Amino acid sequence: MLDKWIQLEEAGYSKEDAEWDAFVTTHPQGSVLQTTHWARLKNRFGWTSHRVWLRREGKIVAGAQILFRAIAFRLAKFAYIPHGPLVDWDDEEQVAVLLNQIDLAAYERKAGILKMEPLVWQDDISTERWQDICRRHQLKPDSDTLQPPQTMMVDLRPSSDEIMAAMKQKTRYNIRLALKKDVTVRQGTAADIPAFMRMMHITGQRDGFGVRAPEYYHAAFALFQETNQVGLFLAELEKRPLAGVMAFKTGPTAYNLFSASNNEERNRMPNYAVQWAVMEWAKKQGCTQYDLWGVPDASFDELEAQFTDRQDGLWGVYRFKRGFGGNIRRTVGAADRIYNNRLYKLYQWRRKS
Numbered sequence: 001m002l003d004k005w006i007q008l009e010e011a012g013y014s015k016e017d018a019e020w021d022a023f024v025t026t027h028p029q030g031s032v033l034q035t036t037h038w039a040r041l042k043n044r045f046g047w048t049s050h051r052v053w054l055r056r057e058g059k060i061v062a063g064a065q066i067l068f069r070a071i072a073f074r075l076a077k078f079a080y081i082p083h084g085p086l087v088d089w090d091d092e093e094q095v096a097v098l099l100n101q102i103d104l105a106a107y108e109r110k111a112g113i114l115k116m117e118p119l120v121w122q123d124d125i126s127t128e129r130w131q132d133i134c135r136r137h138q139l140k141p142d143s144d145t146l147q148p149p150q151t152m153m154v155d156l157r158p159s160s161d162e163i164m165a166a167m168k169q170k171t172r173y174n175i176r177l178a179l180k181k182d183v184t185v186r187q188g189t190a191a192d193i194p195a196f197m198r199m200m201h202i203t204g205q206r207d208g209f210g211v212r213a214p215e216y217y218h219a220a221f222a223l224f225q226e227t228n229q230v231g232l233f234l235a236e237l238e239k240r241p242l243a244g245v246m247a248f249k250t251g252p253t254a255y256n257l258f259s260a261s262n263n264e265e266r267n268r269m270p271n272y273a274v275q276w277a278v279m280e281w282a283k284k285q286g287c288t289q290y291d292l293w294g295v296p297d298a299s300f301d302e303l304e305a306q307f308t309d310r311q312d313g314l315w316g317v318y319r320f321k322r323g324f325g326g327n328i329r330r331t332v333g334a335a336d337r338i339y340n341n342r343l344y345k346l347y348q349w350r351r352k353s
Contacts, residue, residue, distance in 0.1 A: 031083035112340030148294030171323030254282030
């Protein structure tokens with residue numbers, strides 16, 4: 001254990017980082033997007049980061065990990081708090097003091113706009129209450145989001161048999177069909193990332209989404225592997241990769257951040273087999289929920305009415321994800337703090353164009 005800690009320190013992971021990550025892990029709004037490794041990952045690809053926190057009796061009780069990026073010809077910066085800040089929104093004083101610390105960090109770094117996307121679920125707070133909080137603290141709610149505000153969450157607390165039983169019948173069938181059709185799933189290593197990347201590019205072309213540079217996925221895997229918070233899984237046929245998932249975990253939650261598949265042998269249902277393997281892995285790691293990460297931002301009735309017809313955006317994967325028996329959950333969305341009105345108008349115009 002001491003050797004492992006020495007290695008982490010040599011890699012730039014300090015005791016302060018460890019304390020912060022312990023806070024994120026135990027906070028009810030904690031997320032992988034607020035961890036030290038996530039900031040370190042973004043720092044390698046055009047962002048800088050800064051952390052603010054509040055202590056009570058020596059312990060962190062609230063905080064935010066803020067990302068900064070230059071915009072407007074590098075004349076100003078955009079500040080972003082993904083899945084944060086982590087704060088008791090019912091504690092007016094705590095919110096006010098933390099936002100003051102966030103404002104100071106933004107001012108010192110010449111940020112004209114701050115976007116926050118707190119991991120506060122709509123079923124935990126009423127729309128009226130959230131609107132009131134934003135009004136009290138000069139936040140602009142109902143802004144555009146960078147992360148999908150709505151997701152599908154699978155409960156991993158029941159037994160594996162019970163989790164399987166809660167799935168749609170067709171999904172259970174496809175998981176078992178993959179095994180019958182000789183699909184095997186194994187946990188991969190960094191050496192498997194090139195094969196995973198080839199499938200990512202195929203999936204991006206097929207489903208119409210952008211794929212990051214290979215260095216991004218290599219860095220994400222390497223950073224989170226330092227603290228055993230990542231798993232790369234490959235579904236194969238005779239050692240030929242057919243589908244893959246790079247999943248991450250923080251506290252009680254595992255996250256399906258990156259998933260991909262080939263166009264070949266899709267009738268063998270490798271996507272179903274690999275997702276089931278990830279769920280079993282997450283359960284063994286002590287996770288109590290699996291975030292399938294992103295479904296269309298629509299009401300349940302609209303989702304069910306249109307999922308067979310629409311294939312644009314996240315609609316193409318909703319039909320697949322709905323079969324795993326999860327519950328749809330939506331956050332309160334994004335809220336903006338505006339320091340420069342002219343820059344904010346420019347930002348809105350760019351986002352809409």
